[in-house]
Amino acid sequence: MKFTTGEIWTVIVLLGAGTYLIRLSFLGLIGDRQMPPLVMRLLRYTPVAVLPGLVAPLVLWPGATGGQPDLARGLAALAAVAVGLATRNTIWAILAGAVTLFGMLFVLG
């Protein structure tokens, strides 16, 4: 961990306060006023806008292999995507990825 204790707590407190304000926003502060439809539409895409971009570099250039593309991790990611799309189920997707990863690491040594 490259963060100091104080920095870690700063992240926790700022993220906690910010997240709470996001959750409270309309319910607590803005009340019955309507949100602009465009804002509602943009917000709907936040998870699919953030998570794939966060994952892609970790899949292509894993830290554990010093940034070299790795067959086992690449296939595990593909398996998780495929099963997630097919089953629409988070847990099955994670299981498929984990089984593929450990299976491939075992087979490839």
Added chain:
Amino acid sequence: MPASTSKSVYLRGIRDSAPFAFVIVPFALLFGVVATEAGLTLAQMMGFNVLVIAGASQFAAVALMDEGAPLWIVVTTALVVNLRMAMYSASLVPHLGRAPFRLRAFVAYLNFDQTYAAAAAEYERLPDMSLAEKLAYFFGVATPIVPLWYLMALVGALLGTTVPMGSGLDFALPITFIGIAAPMLRTPAHVAAAGASVVVALLLAGLPSGLGLLVAAGCAMVVGVAVETWSEKQ
């Protein structure tokens, strides 16, 4: 309205939360393990759970801290992950907006994916529920989930320090994020947003840690809305 009805609605909320245990338990365990492996103390790990209580953003923050991203990037990126909850907040207003502020403030703390999904579905199924019943249902769903999340994260943290973690654990985080995101790719617009996020993030990977991701997320949201608007016109 009679207190007995509220109580039965509260119990129905508790019952309806049961399937979420299958998501909460492995997720919370994994957060405990990953946070501990990344070097967080038990207090810091629990600080995340109690003060933030938003799994995906907690994973994102820990991953970015572990990479050594600048502090403001860590906080901003993790907050962007949670922006969807503004949408939850807005869509609860017609149902719970008339509750006293202290109750709305409490609902806000508990307003995460599972409680929102269950409550929104129930309010749509039974539009004639009273305000008290709607509140009772929401708190019912939250009641088992919150302690379960805290407890399982604690168990994960304790396991994280004792279980020898071989190679491959580094990849728990990417696989978890894929598991969350892939089932959300329901429409061409969602697929396009995810694709834009990946492409821009990879193109900007040379920027300081996390900065490229912020730009990628902004582009992806615009692409999602653009494709949605375009497909509605078809």
